[in-house]
Amino acid sequence: MTRFIGSALARMTIASALFVSATIAAAQSNSPAGLWQTIDDNTGQAKALVQIIDDGGGNLSGKIIQGLGEHDKPERRCTACTDSRKDQLIKGMTIITGMKPSGSDWEGGQILDPESGKLYKCKMRLEDGGQKLVVRGYIGVALLGRSQTWVRQQ
Incomplete structure (x- = not known):
């Protein structure tokens, strides 16, 4: 027994x-919350790992936790940034802020390109059962921008 x-x-x-x-x-x-491998849209190579977190109210932010390949240089700084991130280390830098759910997408926030120092409006949507995240940075309207597809890491 x-x-x-x-x-x-x-x-x-x-x-x-x-x-x-x-x-x-x-x-x-x-949800986009989780760990994502970014892919360089010019070379197709893995570029960084970004951790996206939910603040508990559905708002998302994301930070670079590690560079990959040629971008794995812990001393790299955002020399092109013009805001408070000027000359700050890229590793550990918050690059996505203020993303809010909107239907099946997330929008209303911003994304920083630490290579150029430019801030863009941002939209995100999940694909492939939540295993891919299409991140679109744009100025003005979403049609005028570029997209990257990030891959979820386990």
Whole structure:
């Protein structure tokens, strides 16, 4: 009898863990919150890892946590920035601010290109079951901008 109870308890624990994992995966597929690998739209190469967080009210922000490839230089600074980020380290820098849900997209915020120091309006949308994030930076209207597709990291 004890073996049966122990076995049933083990199955319940495994089932609970699988449920939690499935719940987390489902939540990730509905929100850009998480870790993303950015892809350089000119070279197609991985450029950085960006952590996007939800402030708890649905507003998103994102920061560079690591450069990749030739961009993996911890001492790199945003020399082209013109705001408070001028000459700050790029690693650890918040580059996405103020993103709010709007239907199935997120918008209303800004994204910084640390290479040029320019700030752009930003729109984001999830694709491929939440595994890809299309990030569009633009000036004025969204038609006048460029998009990058980022890949979710586990």
